[in-house]
Amino acid sequence: MPFEPEKITAAHVLQAVQKIKRETIALAPSTGYDVIVEEEAYPPKEIMRYAHEQMNGELMWDKSGGLPTNQILEKLGFEIRSKPVNNQGTQSSGSSQIWKLGCLWDSGKPSFYEYIKEQQIVIGVSNKEYDASDLIVITEGYQVKAIALVLETPKPVTSNPDLQSGFKKYEIEYSESTLFAQAEWYELAQEERFQYRLQQGISKVQDIEIQNTARKLWNERHASFWVFQGNPKVYDFEGAMKEGVLQDWTVSAHKHRIEENDRAIIWITGKRSGCYALARVASSPKEKKEPSDDHLWKSEKKPPFSAEIEILTNLVETPILKAVVDSTPGLQNLKVGKQGTNFSATRNEYRILEKLAHSAMKNKPENQKVWPMNMILYGPPGTGKTYSTIDLAAKIIGFDTGSHAENLKAFNERIGKNIEFVTFHQSFTYEDFIEGIKPQTSETKDRGKQVTYEVQDGVFKKMAKRARKANLSIKTEESQVKFERAFDELKNELAASENDEIEIPMKRVSYHITGISSDYIKFRKSSGGTGHDLKVDVLRKMYTGDLQYAQEGLGIYYYPLVDYLKSKSEQAPETEEEKTEETHVLIIDEINRGNVAAIFGELITLIEEDKRAGGKNPISTTLPYSKTEFAVPSNLYLIGTMNTADRSVEALDTALRRRFSFTEVGPEPKLLSPKAMILSLLNRETYADLGWEEEPYHSHARKLYDFLGVAPDSVEAPLRERAEVGEGYWEKADLEHLSPDDFTGVQLDKLLRTINLRIARLIDRDHMIGHAYFMGIATAPDPWQALKEVFHRNILPLLQEYFFGDYAKIGLVLGSGFVGVEEAREGDVFADFPYEASADLATQTQYTLKDVSKMSMPDFREAVWKISPDSNADKDG
Numbered sequence: 001m002p003f004e005p006e007k008i009t010a011a012h013v014l015q016a017v018q019k020i021k022r023e024t025i026a027l028a029p030s031t032g033y034d035v036i037v038e039e040e041a042y043p044p045k046e047i048m049r050y051a052h053e054q055m056n057g058e059l060m061w062d063k064s065g066g067l068p069t070n071q072i073l074e075k076l077g078f079e080i081r082s083k084p085v086n087n088q089g090t091q092s093s094g095s096s097q098i099w100k101l102g103c104l105w106d107s108g109k110p111s112f113y114e115y116i117k118e119q120q121i122v123i124g125v126s127n128k129e130y131d132a133s134d135l136i137v138i139t140e141g142y143q144v145k146a147i148a149l150v151l152e153t154p155k156p157v158t159s160n161p162d163l164q165s166g167f168k169k170y171e172i173e174y175s176e177s178t179l180f181a182q183a184e185w186y187e188l189a190q191e192e193r194f195q196y197r198l199q200q201g202i203s204k205v206q207d208i209e210i211q212n213t214a215r216k217l218w219n220e221r222h223a224s225f226w227v228f229q230g231n232p233k234v235y236d237f238e239g240a241m242k243e244g245v246l247q248d249w250t251v252s253a254h255k256h257r258i259e260e261n262d263r264a265i266i267w268i269t270g271k272r273s274g275c276y277a278l279a280r281v282a283s284s285p286k287e288k289k290e291p292s293d294d295h296l297w298k299s300e301k302k303p304p305f306s307a308e309i310e311i312l313t314n315l316v317e318t319p320i321l322k323a324v325v326d327s328t329p330g331l332q333n334l335k336v337g338k339q340g341t342n343f344s345a346t347r348n349e350y351r352i353l354e355k356l357a358h359s360a361m362k363n364k365p366e367n368q369k370v371w372p373m374n375m376i377l378y379g380p381p382g383t384g385k386t387y388s389t390i391d392l393a394a395k396i397i398g399f400d401t402g403s404h405a406e407n408l409k410a411f412n413e414r415i416g417k418n419i420e421f422v423t424f425h426q427s428f429t430y431e432d433f434i435e436g437i438k439p440q441t442s443e444t445k446d447r448g449k450q451v452t453y454e455v456q457d458g459v460f461k462k463m464a465k466r467a468r469k470a471n472l473s474i475k476t477e478e479s480q481v482k483f484e485r486a487f488d489e490l491k492n493e494l495a496a497s498e499n500d501e502i503e504i505p506m507k508r509v510s511y512h513i514t515g516i517s518s519d520y521i522k523f524r525k526s527s528g529g530t531g532h533d534l535k536v537d538v539l540r541k542m543y544t545g546d547l548q549y550a551q552e553g554l555g556i557y558y559y560p561l562v563d564y565l566k567s568k569s570e571q572a573p574e575t576e577e578e579k580t581e582e583t584h585v586l587i588i589d590e591i592n593r594g595n596v597a598a599i600f601g602e603l604i605t606l607i608e609e610d611k612r613a614g615g616k617n618p619i620s621t622t623l624p625y626s627k628t629e630f631a632v633p634s635n636l637y638l639i640g641t642m643n644t645a646d647r648s649v650e651a652l653d654t655a656l657r658r659r660f661s662f663t664e665v666g667p668e669p670k671l672l673s674p675k676a677m678i679l680s681l682l683n684r685e686t687y688a689d690l691g692w693e694e695e696p697y698h699s700h701a702r703k704l705y706d707f708l709g710v711a712p713d714s715v716e717a718p719l720r721e722r723a724e725v726g727e728g729y730w731e732k733a734d735l736e737h738l739s740p741d742d743f744t745g746v747q748l749d750k751l752l753r754t755i756n757l758r759i760a761r762l763i764d765r766d767h768m769i770g771h772a773y774f775m776g777i778a779t780a781p782d783p784w785q786a787l788k789e790v791f792h793r794n795i796l797p798l799l800q801e802y803f804f805g806d807y808a809k810i811g812l813v814l815g816s817g818f819v820g821v822e823e824a825r826e827g828d829v830f831a832d833f834p835y836e837a838s839a840d841l842a843t844q845t846q847y848t849l850k851d852v853s854k855m856s857m858p859d860f861r862e863a864v865w866k867i868s869p870d871s872n873a874d875k876d877g
Contacts, residue, residue: 817863
């Protein structure tokens with residue numbers, strides 16, 4: 001998504017502040033400065049994050065705090081002030097806290113969620129006390145199922161004997177240290193539930209996004225939900241939203257039920273009917289006075305009653321059209337398209353549209369990355385190329401969550417549907433990839449087993465068929481949308497007709513439509529006969545091409561009406577409806593290990609973007625075995641991976657290289673920095689319910705700190721003041737107190753850079769070693785043993801292959817700790833044979849590769865230090 005600070009205006013800042021106030025959004029405090037907006041102080045970076053969201057829909061701010069951010073705000077006319085400090089030198093805060101309460105405290109124990117919901121209480125412990133007015137996010141597993149407001153100061157459960165039996169049943173400790181408090185509960189609707197991971201049983205919520213979500217859902221718990229529907233022939237709604245002047249809405253029904261803080265789905269009817277905004281009702285309905293938007297009214301009659309509204313999500317540029325709404329589970333019963341301006345909606349319907357709106361804003365053309373249709377990720381072994389294809393497929397198709405684990409789960413669910421994965425190898429052929437004749441065995445009573453030969457589709461052709469089928473279904477949906485538009489026009493034309501009829505021309509005469517319902521069209525023949533009906537469903541199927549009707553009987557009336565509707569559709573202006581075609585991705589791992597020219601065959605040309613079906617210069621071909629016509633669909637992406645150490649880019653077929661986009665995936669030593677390794681350990685899901693002194697975290701951490709040469713207290717002391725190890729998702733900023741000088745042990749990032757620098761000098765960059773081999777060391781029970789295994793099973797075998805057994809060059813890379821020198825032996829070495837150079841050969845120095853698996857740990861440690869003695873001198877931390 002684009003970061004566009006230069007486009008932010010003062011109006012965006014003011015809109016951001018209004019949203020923060022309205023939704024009581026929790027802001028991360030600033031350290032040194034405040035920006036003053038409407039006489040109130042706010043953290044500058046947080047204000048700019050939300051101002052950026054108001055500007056293009058993306059909640060982000062990439063500039064650092066202090067001068068870079070403050071200068072922008074000052075240019076926009078806002079005052080910057082230094083922050084006051086308390087006697088501890090930190091900002092004071094009196095706002096209520098948000099806590100997390102998990103209902104599964106220990107493995108094997110029952111969940112007490114239903115019990116505390118029934119009692120309308122929350123429970124806690126004495127060293128983590130809630131205050132009255134705190135919000136509690138209540139989870140079962142990782143799912144947030146409810147939010148509760150603490151109504152009183154918590155007290156020991158032993159003060160309420162009525163709770164004792166329930167606590168015993170659910171195996172909750174009934175003691176002075178266990179607290180409870182009465183609470184107002186709000187159980188989330190299914191569409192409101194969300195995931196909150198990496199937290200232990202009871203802890204403060206530190207994640208700002210989770211805080212904001214919890215406050216938003218709590219503030220909307222009593223809201224009613226409505227559809228506010230408008231006719232673009234009466235009022236220019238789109239123009240009003242673009243100008244930012246849509247501030248109220250006509251209320252003709254539910255006048256006494258629509259209240260302030262309710263939520264509304266803004267629905268516009270017409271040719272492009274759909275949801276154009278989500279809004280908050282800012283005031284209950286009242287008589288409208290002196291409208292300021294006279295220029296937007298297309299009708300002289302202005303409604304007497306209206307409710308003030310505040311647009312929360314403006315979708316005027318990316319509306320959620322009716323075709324999308326109708327095909328979305330949970331929205332089929334949304335009350336839209338009927339006569340009227342105000343209809344009730346459900347909480348779930350609003351939440352589903354919220355998610356669709358978020359996707360629509362995210363997928364605005366200016367926010368979308370255009371991916372090449374054919375791409376290859378190339379790089380040395382161990383750089384995560386195959387790993388990257390999973391997240392890349394998620395981005396292309398549109399299910400990216402930002403979490404590799406979640407993407408992988410969704411990826412596996414889509415295998416065989418709109419994702420396919422194949423690995424090329426030396427035996428892989430055109431017949432496996434496109435199509436080929438394959439033997440089949442069958443058994444009959446008369447002849448026994450027989451072998452027959454059939455043309456079978458390969459993996460690419462199967463994938464192309466699925467993608468093409470998805471495209472065809474979209475085209476059918478588009479024609480259905482066109483029918484609905486034309487049919488609406490037909491109804492409007494009949495309503496506007498002076499004689500309440502529409503003339504439909506036939507070859508010689510005409511007939512006249514006299515009435516239209518949702519199921520039937522009544523008409524009068526030219527001879528005057530009435531009482532005849534045409535079925536709307538039959539008409540729809542004939543329009544979309546799904547039905548051929550006989551050219552006799554009623555057929556002679558259907559076909560002229562289909563032509564009439566299509567002429568209406570052609571006259572309608574072109575729309576900018578968002579395409580919803582399902583994207584397909586085929587991943588080809590190790591693409592350079594197969595004979596690419598032979599495997600792709602004639603498809604080398606057809607995979608080009610402009611040569612695909614629907615492209616600028618579409619081309620099809622007749623396949624050699626099936627004799628069927630074949631073209632590559634435009635919604636099928638190809639992603640290949642290529643190990644450059646196996647074969648270089650230049651060795652690939654030139655025609656293939658010209659048709660693919662190449663992206664280098666190189667080693668990333670920064671992922672192995674000491675701080676990165678510590679974060680991998682702290683955020684390990686296994687430790688989510690553990691404290692700093694609990695096992696196995698405690699012993700694992702001590703071994704990692706020994707490996708890195710850092711004192712445990714140097715790492716943990718500042719963190720212990722904030723939370724337990726499993727209480728939050730730790731980030732790099734949490735380790736800012738550590739400096740490079742704190743680390744005196746092995747620094748894998750520096751080690752990998754050193755090894756790769758030497759390999760690049762001796763061979764080339766294509767043969768460097770990737771970071772992936774080392775990624776598991778941080779979370780291993782014994783980092784030194786894990787590193788020893790990496791050298792034994794990965795690094796040394798790779799170097800042996802790279803240098804073809806030339807151990808002297810391996811010695812130049814790894815040093816004398818891994819390669820030994822065997823001095824020349826005295827006396828005759830060779831057999832008695834007359835060879836002139838035998839004496840020279842006998843005195844040559846011999847090099848031997850040491851067996852890492854048989855090294856003692858002290859010897860291995862010394863060998864590692866010899867690779868790069870100054871590995872603790874890296875200043876990147």
